[in-house]
Amino acid sequence: MLQKDLPFSQTEFDRRLELTRMAMEDAGIDLLFVTDPSNQNWLTAYDGWSFYVHQGVMVPMEGDPIWWGRRMDSFGARRTCWMAEEQILGYGDHFVQSTERHPMQDLAGRIYALGLGSVRIGVEMENYYYSAKAHEVLTEMLPDATFVDATALVNWQRLIKSEEEIAFIRKAAKISEKVVQTAIDKAEPGLKKNELVAEIMKAGIAGVDDIWGDYPAIVPLTPSGLDATAAHLTWNGDEMRKNEATFFELSGCYRRYHAPLCRTVYLGKPPKEVLNAEKAQLEGIEAGLAAARAGNRACDIANAFIGVLQKHGIHREGRCGYPIGLSYPPDWGERTASIRSEDETVLEPGMVFHFMPALWLETWGLETTETILIKETGEAETLCDMPRKLFVKD
Amino acid sequence: MLQKDLPFSQTEFDRRLELTRMAMEDAGIDLLFVTDPSNQNWLTAYDGWSFYVHQGVMVPMEGDPIWWGRRMDSFGARRTCWMAEEQILGYGDHFVQSTERHPMQDLAGRIYALGLGSVRIGVEMENYYYSAKAHEVLTEMLPDATFVDATALVNWQRLIKSEEEIAFIRKAAKISEKVVQTAIDKAEPGLKKNELVAEIMKAGIAGVDDIWGDYPAIVPLTPSGLDATAAHLTWNGDEMRKNEATFFELSGCYRRYHAPLCRTVYLGKPPKEVLNAEKAQLEGIEAGLAAARAGNRACDIANAFIGVLQKHGIHREGRCGYPIGLSYPPDWGERTASIRSEDETVLEPGMVFHFMPALWLETWGLETTETILIKETGEAETLCDMPRKLFVKD
Numbered sequence: 001m002l003q004k005d006l007p008f009s010q011t012e013f014d015r016r017l018e019l020t021r022m023a024m025e026d027a028g029i030d031l032l033f034v035t036d037p038s039n040q041n042w043l044t045a046y047d048g049w050s051f052y053v054h055q056g057v058m059v060p061m062e063g064d065p066i067w068w069g070r071r072m073d074s075f076g077a078r079r080t081c082w083m084a085e086e087q088i089l090g091y092g093d094h095f096v097q098s099t100e101r102h103p104m105q106d107l108a109g110r111i112y113a114l115g116l117g118s119v120r121i122g123v124e125m126e127n128y129y130y131s132a133k134a135h136e137v138l139t140e141m142l143p144d145a146t147f148v149d150a151t152a153l154v155n156w157q158r159l160i161k162s163e164e165e166i167a168f169i170r171k172a173a174k175i176s177e178k179v180v181q182t183a184i185d186k187a188e189p190g191l192k193k194n195e196l197v198a199e200i201m202k203a204g205i206a207g208v209d210d211i212w213g214d215y216p217a218i219v220p221l222t223p224s225g226l227d228a229t230a231a232h233l234t235w236n237g238d239e240m241r242k243n244e245a246t247f248f249e250l251s252g253c254y255r256r257y258h259a260p261l262c263r264t265v266y267l268g269k270p271p272k273e274v275l276n277a278e279k280a281q282l283e284g285i286e287a288g289l290a291a292a293r294a295g296n297r298a299c300d301i302a303n304a305f306i307g308v309l310q311k312h313g314i315h316r317e318g319r320c321g322y323p324i325g326l327s328y329p330p331d332w333g334e335r336t337a338s339i340r341s342e343d344e345t346v347l348e349p350g351m352v353f354h355f356m357p358a359l360w361l362e363t364w365g366l367e368t369t370e371t372i373l374i375k376e377t378g379e380a381e382t383l384c385d386m387p388r389k390l391f392v393k394d
Numbered sequence: 395m396l397q398k399d400l401p402f403s404q405t406e407f408d409r410r411l412e413l414t415r416m417a418m419e420d421a422g423i424d425l426l427f428v429t430d431p432s433n434q435n436w437l438t439a440y441d442g443w444s445f446y447v448h449q450g451v452m453v454p455m456e457g458d459p460i461w462w463g464r465r466m467d468s469f470g471a472r473r474t475c476w477m478a479e480e481q482i483l484g485y486g487d488h489f490v491q492s493t494e495r496h497p498m499q500d501l502a503g504r505i506y507a508l509g510l511g512s513v514r515i516g517v518e519m520e521n522y523y524y525s526a527k528a529h530e531v532l533t534e535m536l537p538d539a540t541f542v543d544a545t546a547l548v549n550w551q552r553l554i555k556s557e558e559e560i561a562f563i564r565k566a567a568k569i570s571e572k573v574v575q576t577a578i579d580k581a582e583p584g585l586k587k588n589e590l591v592a593e594i595m596k597a598g599i600a601g602v603d604d605i606w607g608d609y610p611a612i613v614p615l616t617p618s619g620l621d622a623t624a625a626h627l628t629w630n631g632d633e634m635r636k637n638e639a640t641f642f643e644l645s646g647c648y649r650r651y652h653a654p655l656c657r658t659v660y661l662g663k664p665p666k667e668v669l670n671a672e673k674a675q676l677e678g679i680e681a682g683l684a685a686a687r688a689g690n691r692a693c694d695i696a697n698a699f700i701g702v703l704q705k706h707g708i709h710r711e712g713r714c715g716y717p718i719g720l721s722y723p724p725d726w727g728e729r730t731a732s733i734r735s736e737d738e739t740v741l742e743p744g745m746v747f748h749f750m751p752a753l754w755l756e757t758w759g760l761e762t763t764e765t766i767l768i769k770e771t772g773e774a775e776t777l778c779d780m781p782r783k784l785f786v787k788d
Contacts, residue, residue, distance in 0.1 A: 005630070049612060050626040052522075052725035072712060072754065076624030093712035094736070097729050099546075102520075125527035126496075128446075132529035133519035133545065151527065152493075194606040198599035205592035212588040212631030215613045218443060230470030232444040236399070237606030318466060318487035329723045331446035335491050342488070360466065 006045050006082050007255050012164050013082055016043055019157040020059055029148050030119035031111065032059040035130040037328040039154040040067070041256055044083060048076040051129050051328060053096055054103035060116065068107060070096060104134050108141030117142055122150030128330065155336045159323055160350040165257065166373065169325060169352055171211045173259035173371060173383040175252020179204045180261050180384075183222070183248040184391050187265045193235040197222060204252055214253040217332040221249035228365030231358070243268040245390075247358070247367035251332060258324050258332045260354045261384045262367035265391045277359055277366055278390040280312035285357055285368065285388065288320070288339075292355065292372055292380035298343040305357050306341070314359065321356040324371065349376045352383070366390065400439050400476050401649050406558050407476055410437055413551040414453055423542050424513035425505065426453040429524040431722040433548040434461070435650055438477060442470040445523050445722060447490055448497040454510065462501060464490060498528050502535030511536055516544030522724065549730045553717055554744040559651065560767065563719060563746055565605045567653035567765060567777040569646020573598045574655050574778075577616070577642040578785050581659045587629040591616060598646055608647040611726040615643035622759030625752070637662040639784075641752070641761035645726060652718050652726045654748045655778045656761035659785045671753055671760055672784040674706035679751055679762065679782065682714070682733075686749065686766055686774035692737040699751050700735065708753065715750040718765060743770045746777070760784065 020043065024032050034040055037051040044057055044065050055069030064087050067077045071090030078088050091106040111117055121142070124130050126149075139147055161169065182203040186196055200220045207213035223233045224246040240246065244267055251260040266274065288305040302320045309316050321339030324332055332354075337345035339353060351374040358367040368388060372380035414437065418426050428434055431445040438451055438459050449463030458481050461471045465484030472482050485500040505511055515536070518524050520543075533541055555563065576597040580590055594614045601607035617627045618640040634640065638661055645654040660668065682699040696714045703710050715733030718726055726748075731739035733747060745768040752761040762782060766774035 047628070048624065048626040049615065049628055049724070052612075072625045075754075076627045079621065079624055079627070093734075096713065097716075097727070097732065123526070125530065126525050128522045128525070130526050131520050131522070132517070132524050132526050133543070135526035135529075136519065149527070192606065194599050194601060194608075198596045198607070201599055202592045202596040205588050205595055207588060207631070210631065212586065212629075213592070214588075215628065218446075219609045221443065227473065230442065230473055231466045232442040233470045233473070234441070234443055234609065235606075237601070237604065319490065322491070330443070333491070338491065340487075360469075 004079065004082070007168070008045070008164050010082065012162055013045070015162065016157065017059070017065065020154055021061060023153050023157060024059070024061065024122065027122060027148060027150060027153060028120055029122035029150060030061060031116045032122040032150055032153065034059065034154055035124050036127050036154065037129060038326045042154065042158055042326055044081040046077055047080045047256065048073060050076065054134060060114065068110060102133065102137045104137035105141055108138055111142060118144035120146045120148055122148045122153060124151050125149040126151040152336055155334050158325060158334055159336055160348055161325055161352055162350070165325060166350070166352070168254050168257035169259050169371070170383060171254040172252045172257045174208045174211055175204055175213050175254065176250065176259045176261040176371070176384050177386055178208055179250045179252055180248055180263050180386055183250065184263065184265055187240060187246060187267065187393065189240055189242045189267050191240045192237050193222060193224070193240060194237050196240070197235045200250065211254055214255055216251045216253040216258060217327040217329045218251070222246060223365065226363060229360055229363060231360055240267060245270070245274060245364045245366065247365050249367055256326050256328065258327055259371040259383050260324060260332060260369065261371060261386060262358065262369040263386065263391060264366050264368060265393060267393050269394050270390065270392060274364065274366065274390070276312070277314065277361065280309055280314055281357060281359055281366060281368055282388060284308035285355070285370070288355060288357060289372065289379050289382070292347065292374060293378060294347055294349050294374055294376060296347050298337050298339050298345040298347065299341050301355065302339045302341050316359065319356070321353045323352060324354045325352055347374045349374055398473065398476070402439070402558050404476065406556055407439070409556065410551065411453070411459065414548055415455060417547050417551060418453070418455065418516065421516060421542060421544060421547060422514055423516035423544060424455060425510045426516040426544055426547065428453065428548055429518050430521050430548065431523060432720045436548065436552055436720055438475040440471055441474045441650065442467060444470065448528060454508065462504060496527065496531045498531035499535060502532055505536060512538035514540045514542055516542045516547060518545050519543040520545040546730055549728050552719060552728055553730055554742055555719055555746055556744070559719060560744070560746070562648050562651035563653050563765070564777060565648040566646045566651045568602045568605055569598055569607050569648060570644065570653045570655040570765070570778050571780055572602055573644045573646055574642055574657050574780055577644065578657065578659055581634060581640060581661065581787065583634055583636045583661050585634045586631050587616060587618070587634060588631050590634070591629045594644065605648055608649055610645045610647040610652060611721040611723045612645070616640060617759065620757060623754055623757060625754055634661060639664070639668060639758045639760060641759050643761055650720050650722065652721055653765040653777050654718060654726060654763065655765060655780060656752065656763040657780065657785060658760050658762060659787060661787050663788050664784065664786060668758065668760065668784070670706070671708065671755065674703055674708055675751060675753055675760060675762055676782060678702035679749070679764070682749060682751060683766065683773050683776070686741065686768060687772060688741055688743050688768055688770060690741050692731050692733050692739040692741065693735050695749065696733045696735050710753065713750070715747050717746060718748045719746055741768045743768055
């Protein structure tokens with residue numbers, strides 16, 4: 001008998017399976033095939049850096065979920081999934097990145113063998129790990145099945161977090177505080193950016209006390225000056241310079257759960273326009289937080305924030321946040337609701353968002369963000385404890 | 395005029411474009427749409443952690459490539475791509491992770507506007523960043539176009555490295571030596587695995603002298619004991635223990651180029667079966683390296699290695715390696731040739747492989763690998779300088 005270190009209680013996994021099956025029933029799906037690694041983990045606890053080959057979890061309407069992947073990784077599945085060994089299926093290595101064969105040929109055979117070759121099968125059409133080719137092969141191999149787009153079907157079930165999950169996000173938040181503090185403390189003119197990132201990564205993986213650090217789904221983003229006008233540039237070996245703003249877009253991670261936290265450091269004396277933008281941003285965040293309460297909608301947060309910016313003469317378009325929690329690369333957002341003007345998702349207690357009211361302006365950028373938990377009553381709780389301001393090191 | 399820090403000469407980018415267009419012509423493709431971030435970077439130098447939203451590079455048969463992505467990221471494209479600003483196209487944020495719109499609607503409009511709405515369009519059907527949904531929307535929006543599967547078309551052009559690229563891989567190899575040495579030096583009973591990984595990551599990003607460390611496309615894999623029978627488990631907060639083998643699957647990275655290097659550490663006195671396996675593995679690696687020469691085939695390396703193992707009574711299936719170089723998460727392999735018994739790709743000077751003759755056995759695993767460069771004459775050069783053995787710390 002293998003010793004397993006499951007992250008959550010069986011009650012929690014049962015809850016997730018039940019929610020998923022209710023959504024399957026609503027969508028008229030008999031068999032769900034989940035390829036999003038976060039959804040796989042959420043349903044089965046499977047954890048490993050193996051999502052670069054085809055793998056997934058099958059959820060029939062009855063019985064336990066079935067993990068399917070490369071045979072080499074089935075050993076990891078046996079060690080990390082809550083299901084019994086019989087629910088773990090591995091395909092041979094001759095399917096891996098072959099120019100002649102495709103793993104979906106193996107999956108199709110498994111689905112036939114389960115007697116599910118002609119049912120309604122839900123697949124995640126919009127996912128990094130379900131390629132156009134995978135869909136083509138699977139549909140060709142199962143001509144009697146009906147395919148239904150089940151993109152984000154499981155992701156939507158993840159939107160409201162359980163107490164067990166919130167406890168994990170709180171642990172991630174402790175690490176987030178540490179990594180952002182490390183970045184602020186170390187930043188100084190002349191420090192090479194990669195050396196700063198090296199310290200940030202070390203702090204995050206070392207974790208806090210017995211909260212060990214897992215890898216965040218996005219690498220540290222730490223652009224300075226003009227580079228900070230582009231949201232997603234990574235670092236290089238250039239030195240930090242006086243009279244530049246650098247934003248830190250970072251998250252701690254505990255057992256795949258995240259709590260992103262961004263702050264900006266200015267080395268030198270910030271010009272007036274930066275200070276004005278900071279003032280507008282902080283006031284906007286206050287307004288957004290005040291709107292972040294159960295019963296309001298996601299757009300109410302965005303509109304409250306954008307309204308304050310407009311009052312200060314700052315034009316801001318784009319999303320101002322997204323739900324977060326469990327994730328794998330390349331994104332730590334959950335890809336369901338968005339904090340933006342057109343999103344009418346009603347906020348409920350237990351939802352967790354990265355409220356991301358960043359400003360990317362013509363010649364510099366300013367990121368000050370919070371991971372927030374929607375409460376039963378009152379405004380949202382910010383899960384990280386970190387002064388909300390532009391950090392000036394003169 | 396933006397200052398750019400391009401990684402390679404214009405001659406190098408011209409070479410790549412020419413190779414790509416020759417392959418397009420062979421495949422009867424008029425317009426290639428490249429979504430693999432590594433291929434995007436190889437063709438245009440675009441670099442940023444933005445591949446989690448839809449983006450790509452269009453290569454028509456004439457004129458410069460066109461970068462297309464989220465408007466927010468077009469600023470990063472202007473700063474990192476070698477092409478002029480007019481070749482950078484951005485789509486609005488209302489397309490991002492929307493439940494109503496898809497970015498491929500925007501792309502289709504761009505292709506129409508280029509007068510290419512009814513040509514033969516190559517798309518990378520088997521790629522993490524070209525979803526089943528993306529293909530569905532793009533083909534629906536361009537009913538007069540003919541779609542051709544161009545999976546790995548660009549990847550195959552990357553197989554033989556230029557001198558400029560080999561210089562980058564040599565720099566990555568210097569970092570690989572440092573990270574593996576760090577892992578070997580720090581490993582000891584009682585050390586928490588996440589603390590070890592924290593040191594490994596710091597060493598890799600800090601780099602060596604002026605060789606700054608970029609993020610590798612795979613996180614450090616460092617499983618011990620039974621966990622090492624599963625190839626792709628990541629770390630946790632458990633302490634390292636006496637009488638266990640831990641393998642380190644690591645790579646340095648310099649400007650997205652990799653040179654993976656794996657070694658195994660045994661804390662204590664290794665049992666005879668481990669030492670026997672080590673002996674077989676090392677002898678097998680020697681045989682594989684001797685076969686790794688221009689004119690031989692990829693399978694010759696695999697068969698030489700597997701032949702030695704068989705002589706020692708060890709059964710080994712699966713791939714023994716893959717080409718490496720430029721890469722983004724989630725995989726550092728190039729997904730073209732494989733070092734395996736059925737692959738008859740002829741080896742040519744300038745090819746670089748991660749020769750990965752790992753052993754994953756019933757109760758432990760042993761990884762000792764090399765990044766190798768195929769030379770004009772003689773056997774392959776191992777690019778990292780690191781004793782090839784099981785490291786025993788008793």
